[in-house]
Amino acid sequence: MVELKTAGEIAAMRVTGGFLAGVVDELSARAAPGVNLLSLEHRARELIDARGAVSCYWDYAPSFGRGPFRNVTCLSVNDAVLHGLPHDYQLQDGDVLSIDIALSVDGWVADMARTIVVGTPRSEDLRLIDATHKALDAAIDAARPGNRLGDISAAIGEVAGEYGYPVNTEFGGHGLGRTMHEDPHVPNVGRPRRGLRLRPGMTLALEPWFAATTDRIVYDADGWTIRSADGSRTAHSEHTIAITDSGPRILTLPE
Numbered sequence: 001m002v003e004l005k006t007a008g009e010i011a012a013m014r015v016t017g018g019f020l021a022g023v024v025d026e027l028s029a030r031a032a033p034g035v036n037l038l039s040l041e042h043r044a045r046e047l048i049d050a051r052g053a054v055s056c057y058w059d060y061a062p063s064f065g066r067g068p069f070r071n072v073t074c075l076s077v078n079d080a081v082l083h084g085l086p087h088d089y090q091l092q093d094g095d096v097l098s099i100d101i102a103l104s105v106d107g108w109v110a111d112m113a114r115t116i117v118v119g120t121p122r123s124e125d126l127r128l129i130d131a132t133h134k135a136l137d138a139a140i141d142a143a144r145p146g147n148r149l150g151d152i153s154a155a156i157g158e159v160a161g162e163y164g165y166p167v168n169t170e171f172g173g174h175g176l177g178r179t180m181h182e183d184p185h186v187p188n189v190g191r192p193r194r195g196l197r198l199r200p201g202m203t204l205a206l207e208p209w210f211a212a213t214t215d216r217i218v219y220d221a222d223g224w225t226i227r228s229a230d231g232s233r234t235a236h237s238e239h240t241i242a243i244t245d246s247g248p249r250i251l252t253l254p255e
Helices: 008-030 037-051 123-142 149-163
Strands: 075-076 079-082 097-104 109-118 172-174 182-186 203-206 209-211 217-219 227-228 235-236 238-244 247-250
Touching: 008 037, 008 097, 008 109, 008 238, 037 097, 079 097, 079 235, 097 123, 097 235, 109 247, 123 149, 123 172, 123 203, 123 209, 123 235, 123 238, 123 247, 149 182, 149 203, 149 238, 182 203, 209 227, 227 247
Parallel strands: none
Antiparallel strands: 075 079, 075 097, 079 227, 097 109, 109 238, 172 182, 172 203, 203 238, 209 235, 217 227, 238 247
C-alpha cells in the first residue's frame, strides 16, 4: 500500500534529507587514496550519533543478506555497486567508490547514494557516473502528478540505452517514509504510461545504477556486496524525492 505524505511530513523528511546530504558530502570529501573504508564508516557513525539520527542499515536483515547488517554505510568499490560491506580496504588512486546511506531523524527517513572517483579519474568511469546522473535527472523530471510509475522507469532506461549500458531489474528504487522500504518498487527500466498513477504526497527513492557491460550481478562471500558479474565497473546515483502539486521536490540536497 502506498502511503501519501502530508506537507508537514514531507518537510520532516526534508530535514532528514538535508542532514544526510551533508554526511554524504563529508564522506565524499574524505575519500582519497590511502583512506580506509572503515575510517569512512566510523566517521559516518560519529556524525549520525552526534545528530541523534538512526541508521536504517544497522540490524537490517533482508532475505538476500547474510545475517544482520552491522554498519551505517554501504561502501562499494569498482565492480561492486550495491550493499558494499565496509571492510579493511585502503582506497587506491582511480578507484570508483559508491557511498549509499539511509537514515532517519525524528522517525522520518531519507536515502541517498553517490558515486565518485578517488584520485585520478578515467574517462570511461566519468562517463558511467554521468549516465547515472542524467538518468536520475530524467527520472526526477518524470515524477509528476498524473504521470505513471512506468514513466519514471522508462526515463531511466532511455538514458541507459543512449549511453549503451545494460540495465539490471533485480534492484531499483522504492517508496520510503517512516521506514526505509515502502511501496512501490521502482524498476530502472519500464514502459511509459504504464503502472501506478503518480499522486502528490508520494515519496520515492530513485536510484539508477549501471554496470558498464553487463546487467547480471553476483554476490560476495559476505552475503551483502553485489558486483557486476563480469567485473566491469559500476556507478550508482540516488535521491529521495517527493511528488507535489507543483512537481518533484528533491529532499536530499544540502541544507
